[in-house]
Amino acid sequence: MACGSCGSGSTPGGCQSHGSCSSGSCNRMNVHDWLANLPFSDPESGCRIVEVSFNNGSRKDYFKNTTTYFFEKGDMIAVEGVSGFDVGSVNMTGELVRLQLKKNNVKEESADIKKILRRANDSDLGKSKESKAREKAVMIRSRAIAKHLNLDMKVAEVEIQADGRKATFFYIADDRVDFRELIKIYAGEFKVKVEMKQIGARQEAGKVGGIGSCGRELCCSTWLTDFKSVNTNAARYQNLSINQTKLSGQCGRLKCCLNFELDTYLDALQNFPDDCDMIELARSRAFLVKKDIFRNLMWYTMPDSNKQYPLTIESVKKIKALNRQGIRPEELETVEVVSKKPVEIEPTYVDVVGQISLKSLEKTSRKRRENERGQGQQGGNRQQQRPPQNREGQGSQRPPQNREGQGSQRPPQDRGRQGQQRPPQNREGQGQPRPQQNREGQGSQRPNQPGGNRQGQPNRQQNNPPNRSSQANRPAQGADGAEETNK
Numbered sequence: 001m002a003c004g005s006c007g008s009g010s011t012p013g014g015c016q017s018h019g020s021c022s023s024g025s026c027n028r029m030n031v032h033d034w035l036a037n038l039p040f041s042d043p044e045s046g047c048r049i050v051e052v053s054f055n056n057g058s059r060k061d062y063f064k065n066t067t068t069y070f071f072e073k074g075d076m077i078a079v080e081g082v083s084g085f086d087v088g089s090v091n092m093t094g095e096l097v098r099l100q101l102k103k104n105n106v107k108e109e110s111a112d113i114k115k116i117l118r119r120a121n122d123s124d125l126g127k128s129k130e131s132k133a134r135e136k137a138v139m140i141r142s143r144a145i146a147k148h149l150n151l152d153m154k155v156a157e158v159e160i161q162a163d164g165r166k167a168t169f170f171y172i173a174d175d176r177v178d179f180r181e182l183i184k185i186y187a188g189e190f191k192v193k194v195e196m197k198q199i200g201a202r203q204e205a206g207k208v209g210g211i212g213s214c215g216r217e218l219c220c221s222t223w224l225t226d227f228k229s230v231n232t233n234a235a236r237y238q239n240l241s242i243n244q245t246k247l248s249g250q251c252g253r254l255k256c257c258l259n260f261e262l263d264t265y266l267d268a269l270q271n272f273p274d275d276c277d278m279i280e281l282a283r284s285r286a287f288l289v290k291k292d293i294f295r296n297l298m299w300y301t302m303p304d305s306n307k308q309y310p311l312t313i314e315s316v317k318k319i320k321a322l323n324r325q326g327i328r329p330e331e332l333e334t335v336e337v338v339s340k341k342p343v344e345i346e347p348t349y350v351d352v353v354g355q356i357s358l359k360s361l362e363k364t365s366r367k368r369r370e371n372e373r374g375q376g377q378q379g380g381n382r383q384q385q386r387p388p389q390n391r392e393g394q395g396s397q398r399p400p401q402n403r404e405g406q407g408s409q410r411p412p413q414d415r416g417r418q419g420q421q422r423p424p425q426n427r428e429g430q431g432q433p434r435p436q437q438n439r440e441g442q443g444s445q446r447p448n449q450p451g452g453n454r455q456g457q458p459n460r461q462q463n464n465p466p467n468r469s470s471q472a473n474r475p476a477q478g479a480d481g482a483e484e485t486n487k
Helices: 095-103 122-148 180-190 201-208 232-237 262-271 313-324 358-394 398-404 410-418 423-430 433-440 449-461 474-486
Strands: 049-054 059-064 076-080 085-092 114-119 154-160 166-172 193-198 278-280 285-292 297-301 308-312
Touching (some): 049 095, 085 122, 180 193, 285 308
Parallel strands (some): 166 193
Antiparallel strands (some): 049 059, 049 085, 076 114, 297 308
8 A cells, every 4th residue: 555645556665665655744753674575484473562663653553463464564453442443653663662662661472552442444444534534623612612621732633543433532732631521521522532741842842843944854753753852951062052942842832853963072071171271371361262072172252352363182181280380371372273174076977867066167257258258349449449450551542432322432442353344424523534434445444544543532522521621722723634635
């Protein structure tokens, strides 16, 4: 079978055999049986106790397997309940259960351990589903009744037995609550046998679930079962700032994970001296601020300055020994602390399936931008340099082309190559001296080409009035030269 939250099918992705999900989202307090595959010489001598979880791991209990069936993890079974039966899921079998019984001080031959009745059939599963559907409405109504009676308590969870004959109310209260009247109202309202069970804030957070500040599911809802007391000394030993908002979990208490690394810090602090909270110098006293177990340094500060001085353990012991002799040193032998920045080394991948990193994309985009900027600057320089090159290399032929279309300079060159086809078109723009040169032939055109170019300049000067006075004599000189040749 498969769990509904992971998907549908025989065995969904992420689940182990028989559909028991390995994550804590669909089966809280899940356990991996690492002794399940070990062979035993005598199977009958194995542990006959089975650990069964109810309400998706919210509650666990031990039951004795007196049937002839062999149950595996994830099987739904019917067990003995209060005046009826209950349906749960097999959570652990085999020798690992025997170790858990020893840990919890439960004897295997105890008479308090109830029995397994059978495998859960369709009728059992249907009744269990109907009972679970009532839990939410019963919890809302029970909270309203407790509020109406002015009881200082909070109903955290309601668990109804599979056959619907019993209901367990888990509540949270700081002080003792007299709920004798409340039980009578619950029994008459919901028609069940009522059991009240008090839990703490940590157990409530485990039942509700959630994501911690580390980004993972809460430890109390996934694997942590025994809750130890946590105080602020655990934070002080680990050099953590006493900030209530950062050190508190979702339950409002100090985080349980403060105890996880406490033993490691206590072992590391054994090398540090205990009586060095204050050392005396010639000018003033220095007070201990913190102990750095990773660098074996002790940080001190003075009342007249905000600067902190790192000292080694040997130097602190030396100064303390001098203070016992009544000697106060002048200065502190500080140590230079160099903070090394982590260097990111980009891994080199073999581009087999087109795998690339984001940094390579940034490098290529950066190079592309630099190339585009370089091309834009070169293009701007070319645009600024082209007009002088055209004026010097090609003379003053192109500017008239841009101003008048074809200009008055190329027609003399085309007239020598193509004959007398274009001269009639250009006679109006160039005047009468040039047609007389073209009538004489090509022999008289080449020596007079500079004069022809000079004759073409007055046509350009029509668009430039300030230059008329400077070039007014050039057409007359060209005309006199043309008359002398004609004579």
